[in-house]
Amino acid sequence: MEPAYCDVRALTEQLAAPLSAEDQTVQSMPDTSPTKWHRAHTTWFFETFVLGADHVPYDPSFAFLFNSYYEAVGPRHARPERGVITRPGVAEVTAYREHVDAAVRSLLDGELSPRTCELLELGLHHEQQHQELIVMDIQHVLSRNPRQPAYGPLPWKPRMPVALDGWIDHPGGVVAIGHDGRGFCYDNERPRHDVLLRPFQVARSLVTCGEWQAFIDDGGYRRSELWMSDGWHSVQALGWEAPEYWSRADDWQRFGLAGSGPVEPADPVLHVSWYEADAFARWRDARLPTEAEWEAVAPPVDVGDDGGWYGTAWQWTASPYTAYPGFRPAPGAVGEYNGKFMVNQQALRGGSLATPRGHTRRTYRNFFPPASRWMFAGVRLASD
Ligand SMILES: [Fe+2]
Numbered sequence: 001m002e003p004a005y006c007d008v009r010a011l012t013e014q015l016a017a018p019l020s021a022e023d024q025t026v027q028s029m030p031d032t033s034p035t036k037w038h039r040a041h042t043t044w045f046f047e048t049f050v051l052g053a054d055h056v057p058y059d060p061s062f063a064f065l066f067n068s069y070y071e072a073v074g075p076r077h078a079r080p081e082r083g084v085i086t087r088p089g090v091a092e093v094t095a096y097r098e099h100v101d102a103a104v105r106s107l108l109d110g111e112l113s114p115r116t117c118e119l120l121e122l123g124l125h126h127e128q129q130h131q132e133l134i135v136m137d138i139q140h141v142l143s144r145n146p147r148q149p150a151y152g153p154l155p156w157k158p159r160m161p162v163a164l165d166g167w168i169d170h171p172g173g174v175v176a177i178g179h180d181g182r183g184f185c186y187d188n189e190r191p192r193h194d195v196l197l198r199p200f201q202v203a204r205s206l207v208t209c210g211e212w213q214a215f216i217d218d219g220g221y222r223r224s225e226l227w228m229s230d231g232w233h234s235v236q237a238l239g240w241e242a243p244e245y246w247s248r249a250d251d252w253q254r255f256g257l258a259g260s261g262p263v264e265p266a267d268p269v270l271h272v273s274w275y276e277a278d279a280f281a282r283w284r285d286a287r288l289p290t291e292a293e294w295e296a297v298a299p300p301v302d303v304g305d306d307g308g309w310y311g312t313a314w315q316w317t318a319s320p321y322t323a324y325p326g327f328r329p330a331p332g333a334v335g336e337y338n339g340k341f342m343v344n345q346q347a348l349r350g351g352s353l354a355t356p357r358g359h360t361r362r363t364y365r366n367f368f369p370p371a372s373r374w375m376f377a378g379v380r381l382a383s384d
Contacts, residue, residue: 005108008124009101011356012039013094014155015134021090027083028144031374032137037082040093041066042127043100048073049119049334051103058099059088072333121184122334128359132376135257135354140374143245143255150259158353161268161308164204167383168297172199177295178324179363187330188323188338189363195292200382202289202297206308206315207280207379210265212272213252215280216242226282231275234371244271244373268312268378274346274370277316277379289382291319291365294349301360310360313378314348321345321367338365345369352376 016024016035024035033041044066047055057063065085067076077085088096104120112120135154142149178192179185221241224232234240242248245255252263256270272280281287289297294317298309305311322342329335345367351360354376368375 005104005120005124006101008127009097011155012042012127012131012134013097015131018152019138023138023141024090025083025086026141027080028137028141029374030080031372032140033079033082033133034085035134035138036090036093037066037085038130038134038137040088040096041068042123042130043093043097045126046104046120046123047100050116050123051100051107055103058096062088062096070333070336072336119334122330122337125184125186125359126337128356131356132352132354132359136374136376139245139255139257148255148260151257154257154354156357159305159311161206161312162306163208163266164307166204167201168204169201170197170199170293170297172197175292175296177292177363179361185361185363186338186365187335188327188342188365189361191324191326193325197292197296198384200289200293200384202293202383203286203381204307205380206268206313207381208265209252209254209263209267209269212243212269212280213263213265215283218283220279220283223283226279228275228278230370231273231279234273234275238371240273240276243269243276246271268308270313270352270376270378271373272316272377272379273373274316274368276373277377278318280379281381284381286381286383288316288318289380291317291347291349293382294380295362298349298362300362308350308378308380310351311355312353313350313376314352314355314366315350315380316377317347317349318382319347321347321365341367348375348377350380 016039019035027034040062044062047057048063063074065077067073107116138151142151174194174196176192176194179189180192220226221235227235242252246263247253253260254263277288294315301310323339327339329339330337348366348368349364351364352375368377
């Protein structure tokens with residue numbers, strides 16, 4: 001089974017290792033969750049969906065504390081209140097992880113039903129998704145500290161994109177998008193289906209911080225004509241003047257996993273909302289690619305990443321996150337994984353520097369509300 005259970009579980013612990021118990025307990029806004037919660041919730045997922053009814057729960061209170069949003073599994077603790085939970089502590093969560101790991105490993109020693117195999121694989125991809133959430137969320141936590149502490153290097157090597165000029169032209173026509181059934185995918189990537197595209201082009205590179213500074217200098221955040229109405233409301237209500245984590249001293253500074261430092265003009269811009277991405281594209285007399293356009297031109301994951309397709313910034317698309325024609329949620333409670341979120345969110349494609357290796361696919365559909373900025377999201381332009 002790919003990826004391997006022990007490797008995925010160990011990587012989560014590696015991500016948490018630089019963090020103190022205090023670091024792991026804080027929730028800096030309702031959208032983020034404490035590291036400790038992620039470590040416990042991913043464990044609860046295996047305990048609930050893989051070990052199942054035959055397993056005696058490690059602690060009966062954990063189902064309430066660590067169920068995220070599965071209505072079919074029962075009531076749960078309020079999401080914005082996750083940061084007030086000091087007990088169980090970090091050591092108890094570690095013991096919970098070890099307990100469930102031992103039970104899953106002994107399950108792996110026996111014969112697994114096809115359904116258990118499916119749920120185990122889903123649990124591994126779920127944990128990889130939470131590994132990125134751990135990185136996003138702790139960056140947000142640390143950014144709120146006036147000392148601007150660094151998280152430090154990630155356990156995997158960042159893939160720095162190469163600046164490439166120009167556009168990839170596509171002639172349009174009927175293209176098939178969606179997962180072809182070889183290997184794992186989430187239910188939201190199916191069914192594969194045909195889409196009719198007009199001729200279009202997509203930029204070879206991501207939008208850079210230097211280009212974003214030009215947008216700021218040209219009054220991008222003060223010109224209502226560039227913005228969707230809801231986006232303009234966000235600019236005013238939230239006081240946006242630059243991407244999340246940017247601040248202005250004499251020059252622009254940005255906060256990141258390595259702490260605070262100058263904005264580097266050649267770096268791809270990160271931490272912009274869909275509203276900002278859309279306004280920037282309009283300012284450039286361009287637009288965002290649709291999901292189908294992105295998928296039609298994106299290179300395969302394993303042929304290099306000079307253009308920053310999978311290892312730098314999730315790329316906002318023009319497409320609302322909705323069901324593909326003929327979509328059916330996965331059976332059982334895990335059918336709540338993707339399908340019920342298919343409203344009021346925009347789709348993002350690719351992957352980011354915080355996405356664990358092996359978790360990216362050309363057909364992968366990420367999604368966030370259009371005002372969200374704490375993800376590692378950037379911009380790839382398209383044009384007619
Ligand atoms: Fe989850």
